[in-house]
Amino acid sequence: MASFVAEVNNDFSPDIDKNENVLKDVWEQYENVIVQSLITSFGLDFIQDQHGGDVDTIHNVRQIGKDPKMHYKNAQNAADYANRGAYDSRKYHQDPRYITINRKMSENKKNGTLTDAYTGKGVARNAKMDLDHVISAKEIHDDPGRILAGAKGTDLANTKDNLKPTDRSINRSMQAKDKEEYLQTWAEKGPQRQARINELQAKSSLSDKERKELNKLEKQEEINPNKVRAEEQHARKAYDRQVALDYYTSSKFLTATVKGAGSLGAKMGLRQAAGLVLYEVWAAAKAELQSLAPGKNLKEMLEAVANGIKKGVTNAKEKYREILAKFGEGFLAGALSSLTTTICNIFFTTAKNVVKSIRQIYASVVQAGKVLLFNPDNLELGERIKTATVILATGASVLVGSAVGELIATTPIAATPIGPTVITFCSSLVSGLLSCTLLIFLDRSDFINKLIDKFYLGLQGVVADYKVAADAFEELAAKLSQIDIASFRAETAKYQQLALKIETAKSEAELNTILLAAYETFDIKIPWKGDFDSFMGDRSNHLVFE
Structure with missing residues (x-):
């Protein structure tokens, strides 16, 4: 396309006929955008999106077993977890750090300065105390997040944040339960426990067994749930922070992220490039059919289609630079969507349809950004804005079509032999109809037309200035051309x-x-x-x- 100033020099005038549609001949002008989007989004969408993305994250591996759709993305990570070995309590309780902190607890008890972490009360010098793993050692040993990070369980379990002094009867009643689970059971048994305490206290004399039972129940009754929860939250925050630091700063995560982005980028690039090739074939076949005179028989029509396919392949070969550019667009969109999905899955799980939506959003954004920022076809500003708008509108239509397909996939139709075909057809149909509807809206909307009219009318003064400057330069060039x-x-x-x-x-x-x-x-x-x-x-x- 000629440059803007060149157009001005050729007596171009931007005057707008307000009765003329701004997006005149919209079907022909943007047909390639719609067709390519539909082809690449459905006909060529061979990319198999995974629930939770393509990279294992700490959040996701902890959902395995809880979320039936979740699984390891990397076979080695799954093998590492399977080979973690059985839990050995002695390794955790005989660890030098555990022994050191336990010795310090005993010293504080003798000095009368020790406080029970779960009751908030001072501890008697003769009290029987334990050092409790706030997050149980067994939970840490079996934590898929810890194993994914490659961290040692004894290192994470035996820290000041995770080791707290409490009465032995309280500690041993907790066992390896989650603190919230334990508190729920403790609250449910409260009336029964209080009744038993009252019963034992009412007796005139108690056996050794009954005295021990009463002491145990009274200690459990002293538990302060708020303190237990506060200790658990503090310990878990420190624990999760260390696991995340170990994994997300490791070469293991970086390698998996780069590999996932590169793989999805290559697939998206191939999808976009193949879409352009198929569009060239489709456009050439369509042109051949349209050029046929009325009255042709089926054989002649099929021959025209065959010729169109050949021309389309030839056209695609000649446009290899555009195909490479499409591959680049797709690669960038795929890589960005993979990175975005990975980041999202650090905090929450992305479903398959969300992953697909992210891919399509980036495909549209990259394509529109290329038009707006780099303007490879030398479009004027107004045309660039219109083209980018159409690309984004088509991308939005594809997202809606994908959502419709996901809804149909949850119905009994999906289980039938023709289920996949029906889903694809309905998705494509909805996307196509919605694309056309949005384009009609852009064409017929009073607001859009007034906005673009105002833009072009405001541009007229600038164009007039360009015209004067172009004429002056032309006159100067003519004089300069006559000089020896x-x-x-x-x-x-x-x-x-x-x-x-x-x-x-x-x-x-x-x-x-x-x-x-x-x-x-x-x-x-x-x-x-x-x-x-x-x-x-x-x-x-x-x-x-x-």
């Missing part, structure tokens, strides 16, 4: 030499000699006759410059 360049260079060389002599003159006499010589060199008539002083001494004489 060789003579011009020779003439300017003389002036340069004269300027250099004047600049280096050392006296007025020398300067006078140089100027007189210049008069002769450039054949300039001297405005006086004879001696200058004698000439100027006669008041009847006048200097005449010619």
Whole structure:
């Protein structure tokens, strides 16, 4: 397309007929956008999206077993978890860090400065205390997130944040239960526990077994749920922070992320490139059919289609640069969508349809961004905005079509032999109809037309200025084209030499000699006759410059 200034120079006028549709001939002008989007989004959508993306994250692996759709993306990660080994309590409770913190607890108890972490009450010197793993050692050992991060269970379990002193009866009643699960059971058994305490306290004498039972129940009754929850939240926050730091800063995660982005980028690139090739074939076959005269038989029509396919393949070969560009667009969109999905799955699980939607959004955004920012087809600003709008509108239509397909997939139709075909057909139909509807809206909407009219009317003054400037440059170019360049260079060389002599003159006499010589060199008539002083001494004489 010619440049904007060139169009102005060719008597281009941006005057807008307000009765003319802004998106005139919208079907023909943007048909390739719609067809390519539908082809690549459905006919060529061979990419198998996974629930939770393509990269294992700590959040996702912890959902395995809870979410029936979730599974490991990397077979080695699954093998690492399967081979974690059985839980061995001795490794955790005989760890040097556990022993050190336990010894410090005993010292504080003897000094009378120890406080029970779960009751908030001071501890007697003769009390039987345990050092409790707030997050149980068994939970840490079996945590898929820890194993994914490659962290040692003993390192994470035996920290000051996760080891807290509490009465032995409280600790052993908790066992390896989650703290919230334990508190729920503790609250449910509250009435029964209080009744038993009252019963034992009412007895005049107790056996050793009953005294131990009463002591145990009274200690459990002293539990402060708020303190238990606070300790658990603090410990878990520190634990999760360390696991995340170990994994998300590792080469293991970086390699998986880059590999996932590259793989999806390559698939998206191939999809977009293949879509352009198929569009060229479709467009050529369509043109051949449209060129047929009325009355042709089926054989001639099939021959026209065959010729169209051949021409389409030839056209695609000639447009290899565009195909490579499409591959680049697709690769970028795929890589960005993979990275976005991975980041999302660090915090929450993305469903398959969400992953697909992210891919399509990036495909549309990258294509529209290329038009707006790089303008490969040298479109004027208004055309660039319209084209980008159509691309985004078509992308939105594809998203809706995909959503419809997902809904149909949940119905009994999906289980029938023709289920996949029906889903694809309905998705494509909805996307196509919605694309056309949105384009009609852009074409017929009063708001859109007024907005674009205002834009073009505001542009008229700028265009007029460009036209004046273009005319002035054209006039100057015409004058410059008539100049003898060789003579011009020779003439300017003389002036340069004269300027250099004047600049280096050392006296007025020398300067006078140089100027007189210049008069002769450039054949300039001297405005006086004879001696200058004698000439100027006669008041009847006048200097005449010619």
